[in-house]
Amino acid sequence: MDVEGLKKYSALHPKPAGLTLQYGTAGFRSKAQQLEHIMFRMGMLAVLRSRATGATIGVMVTASHNPEEDNGVKLVDPLGEMLHPSWEEYATQLANAEDQELQKTVTEICQKAAVNQQKDASVFIGRDTRPSSKELSQAVIDGISILGGQYHDYGLVTTPQLHYMVCCQNTQGQYGEPTLEGYYQKLSKAFTELIKKSLSSGEAQRQLKIDCANGIGALKLAEMETYFPKEVQIQVYNDGTKEKLNHLCGADFVKVHQKPPKGLDMKPNESCCSFDGDADRIVYYYMDTAGHFHLIDGDKIATLFSIFLKELLAKVGQTLKMAVVQTAYANGSSTRYLEETVQVPVHCVKTGVKHLHHKAQEFDVGIYFEANGHGTVLFSKAAENTIRQLAKEEKDDAKREAAKVLENMIDLINQTVGDAISDMLVIEAILTLKGLTLQQWDALYTDFPSRLLKVQVADRQVIDTTDAERRAVTPPGLQEKIDALVKKYKLSRAFVRPSGTEDVVRVYAEADTQENADALAHEVSLAVY
Ligand code: 16G
Ligand code: ZN
Numbered sequence: 001m002d003v004e005g006l007k008k009y010s011a012l013h014p015k016p017a018g019l020t021l022q023y024g025t026a027g028f029r030s031k032a033q034q035l036e037h038i039m040f041r042m043g044m045l046a047v048l049r050s051r052a053t054g055a056t057i058g059v060m061v062t063a064s065h066n067p068e069e070d071n072g073v074k075l076v077d078p079l080g081e082m083l084h085p086s087w088e089e090y091a092t093q094l095a096n097a098e099d100q101e102l103q104k105t106v107t108e109i110c111q112k113a114a115v116n117q118q119k120d121a122s123v124f125i126g127r128d129t130r131p132s133s134k135e136l137s138q139a140v141i142d143g144i145s146i147l148g149g150q151y152h153d154y155g156l157v158t159t160p161q162l163h164y165m166v167c168c169q170n171t172q173g174q175y176g177e178p179t180l181e182g183y184y185q186k187l188s189k190a191f192t193e194l195i196k197k198s199l200s201s202g203e204a205q206r207q208l209k210i211d212c213a214n215g216i217g218a219l220k221l222a223e224m225e226t227y228f229p230k231e232v233q234i235q236v237y238n239d240g241t242k243e244k245l246n247h248l249c250g251a252d253f254v255k256v257h258q259k260p261p262k263g264l265d266m267k268p269n270e271s272c273c274s275f276d277g278d279a280d281r282i283v284y285y286y287m288d289t290a291g292h293f294h295l296i297d298g299d300k301i302a303t304l305f306s307i308f309l310k311e312l313l314a315k316v317g318q319t320l321k322m323a324v325v326q327t328a329y330a331n332g333s334s335t336r337y338l339e340e341t342v343q344v345p346v347h348c349v350k351t352g353v354k355h356l357h358h359k360a361q362e363f364d365v366g367i368y369f370e371a372n373g374h375g376t377v378l379f380s381k382a383a384e385n386t387i388r389q390l391a392k393e394e395k396d397d398a399k400r401e402a403a404k405v406l407e408n409m410i411d412l413i414n415q416t417v418g419d420a421i422s423d424m425l426v427i428e429a430i431l432t433l434k435g436l437t438l439q440q441w442d443a444l445y446t447d448f449p450s451r452l453l454k455v456q457v458a459d460r461q462v463i464d465t466t467d468a469e470r471r472a473v474t475p476p477g478l479q480e481k482i483d484a485l486v487k488k489y490k491l492s493r494a495f496v497r498p499s500g501t502e503d504v505v506r507v508y509a510e511a512d513t514q515e516n517a518d519a520l521a522h523e524v525s526l527a528v529y
Contacts, residue, residue, distance in 0.1 A: 001117065010099050015098060025351065041094045048110060049087060058162050058166040065277050065278075071130055110377040123144050125334070161180065194409070232425075306324055310342060321364045323362075324344055325366060326371075327350065329371045351469060361475070363378075379413075412429065449516070463475065463497065493510050
């Protein structure tokens with residue numbers, strides 16, 4: 001290790017004394033001014049992780065749907081997954097070491113994680129459109145360089161694009177080319193293959209209005225224009241040329257406020273969707289003729305995917321195990337519909353993409369979505385091989401055709417992480433192939449009335465949960481109080497959990513009417529104090 005160089009560079013990216021931050025569900029997130037040292041150190045950590053795994057590691061500079069003034073950073077593991085939990089601890093340790101302890105901390109991590117400091121290291125970097133992102137990614141580069149790592153800076157990319165690049169690189173091109181062109185070509189080819197039959201039968205062009213949250217999604221959709229399937233006519237709104245990132249728009253805003261974003265004029269029954277600030281989430285919506293707003297969230301996207309994939313799997317006649325993974329926030333009506341009507345097993349896990357992704361890996365076809373619109377589908381290697389072989393060799397026409405559709409779905413879906421652009425194309429393809437309107441999709445089931453509140457408490461960590469965050473084990477007595485409140489209402493449930501990204505406790509309630517859901521959430525929030 002170049003000790004003098006490390007001293008010099010860490011002085012350029014000094015840690016504010018006493019500041020401690022934690023690598024949480026979404027990596028590090030904070031006000032951008034507080035993150036220089038974090039970025040420098042995460043560049044270093046990526047080098048160590050690369051040496052430990054012998055693979056390329058990703059570093060993404062973004063704070064997703066958070067305000068423009070914030071920023072954040074996440075590491076991407078070799079196959080495009082989130083950083084392994086065992087390394088989150090090292091990330092936190094390195095982030096919080098005082099400047100003079102930096103070298104010692106790196107040595108300690110290398111010992112604990114058996115990192116050979118002599119090995120080569122390679123890191124891919126990406127960033128979102130925040131004004132602070134460029135400079136912060138420069139600090140990441142400094143961190144990589146000081147430990148002797150190689151890097152490739154992709155500059156402005158969506159979070160899922162960076163995940164894709166890392167996966168392509170580490171699978172020697174099996175997943176695709178690690179370039180933006182490779183990504184656009186892979187998606188547009190699979191999409192066109194999927195819908196070409198419907199088009200020859202005279203299907204009209206699809207129209208879609210997209211709110212890009214004034215973020216990276218707009219840039220990437222513009223870049224994709226030459227590749228973009230002509231079958232879908234898109235109109236981009238909130239492209240970042242006029243307004244601030246995520247301000248009164250984007251997937252998170254639309255989901256939380258259950259209303260259309262600013263800057264998108266919506267006529268009755270027009271199809272619309274919103275990306276979030278780094279384009280890893282998507283929600284759909286429309287306004288009916290009476291002017292009522294209808295949100296189609298991650299739960300309904302998971303339902304659409306499930307129906308479609310289940311039908312195809314039945315057609316190819318293979319016993320492939322399919323399941324849906326949700327979190328406690330999934331609307332109870334979606335869970336019931338999936339289990340009873342679609343008849344697919346549903347599993348509930350803790351909030352955070354890594355938990356959903358991990359669980360979905362247990363199945364041949366694992367569909368996961370958070371209600372907030374982050375999700376994707378994972379196909380096991382065995383399932384993928386079977387499907388590709390059937391698509392090529394199966395004698396029975398109907399079976400072979402179904403296998404081909406599945407094969408194109410595999411190529412269209414970004415299996416590394418939720419991806420707004422890819423999910424949008426999957427949705428548009430399914431709606432086209434099934435001849436469904438947004439209204440028909442929305443009508444599959446009706447959400448139970450629900451309410452999500454946040455409560456400020458002295459110390460949110462006193463609340464500990466179990467059963468995928470659906471029950472509180474501490475403080476003593478809290479769960480009993482919630483149980484008693486839930487009993488007062490029909491068709492109700494409620495839970496509390498400490499947020500992993502804000503200093504608040506979240507309270508969620510469902511009940512038979514909106515008034516009751518509101519009342520239950522309110523009463524539970526009083527029990528939390
Ligand atoms: C992060 C998670 C998201 C989760 C949210 C919950 C990732 C990439 N993102 O944004 O999946 O829904 O946190 O936030 O895992 P909360 O803990 O504050 O409720
Ligand atoms: Zn995001």
